[in-house]
Amino acid sequence: MRAQSSTTLSRLAFRSIEFSSTLPFADLASVPSPPTHFILPHLPSIVTSETKADFRLRTVPRIDVDNSVSRDSVTSFHKPRPIMTIAASLFEDSASLVGAARERIEAYGADTLLIVGGNERTEKSFTSPEAINILSESFPTDTVSLFCAWDPNSPRDLDHLAKKIDAGATGVITQPLLTNSAWNQLDMCQSEAVFGEQIMLIPGMALPKSKKNLMFWSSLLKELSDTIQKDDEFVQSLRYFESPDFSESNRCAWSMEQRDRLLSYEITQGIHFMPLGNKADLLQILR
Secondary structure (H helix, E strand, O other), X not given: OXXXXXXXXXXXXXXXXXXXXXXXXXXXXXXXXXXXXXEEOOOOOOOOHHHHHHHHHHXXXXXXXXXXXXXXXXXXXXXXXXXXXXXXXXXXXXXXXXXXXXXXXXHHOOOEEEEEOOOOOOOOOOOHHHHHHHHHHHOOOOOOEEEEEEOOOOOOHHHHHHHHHHHOOOEEEEEEXXXXXXXXXXXXXXXXXXXXXXXXXXXXXXXXXXXXXXXXXXXXXHHHOOOHHHOHHHHHHHHHHHOOOOOOOOOHHHHXXXXXXXXXXXXXXXXXXXXXXXXXXXXXXXX
């Protein structure tokens, strides 16, 4: 069972957004719950030098942060902090991995790295637990935080997550919760205090604006490609976007309900938004 919570989005210490140069930056700075972090993916074929330059311009390095100013005050909010993603599969030796991490820390002023598995893998590629272990031994925990990814839609991924935490991860960002399994695992993590006080849990949230968008997100869950269409939670979401009552004016209701469900968990310490171009709903969610 989910515990009822009075937490609102503005009270969360962590509100991150997947970075894109097309985000409505001026509007994001003026909403009641502005983003605290932007996350830059590690996708060499997509993230251009221009995108990296824009990311540097749109974020504030840790050395420029005035810790005496409340982040809950809209008037005091300046720029989100940078989080750099590192795909473990793109590295085969410790020196290149640590060098890439150091470059991101120094060039962007980042004090948080998100370590993901990555898709381009060779036999010698590091796994994410291996990469986290190497980086945790290379950077002091009081200067660099190592986050990892978790797909709660996959029942088997919780064991893999445990290896990442054992390796030194102190934060967890999830894939969007689209299945019964995902919500059940979140229930279990809360009731059994799986993460403890030392691990920050940040559920990820998709903002689909159509059935096509929702199907795209389901296609990323490759392990569930043969079963997700029969999952009760996913079927209910599909019916929402297929409903004759669905329209542009009420499409944000699905995302609002997802947000409120995530906020009802006491273990939710932040939310990571993945808008994929859905700027209107993103702004509505943060208001």
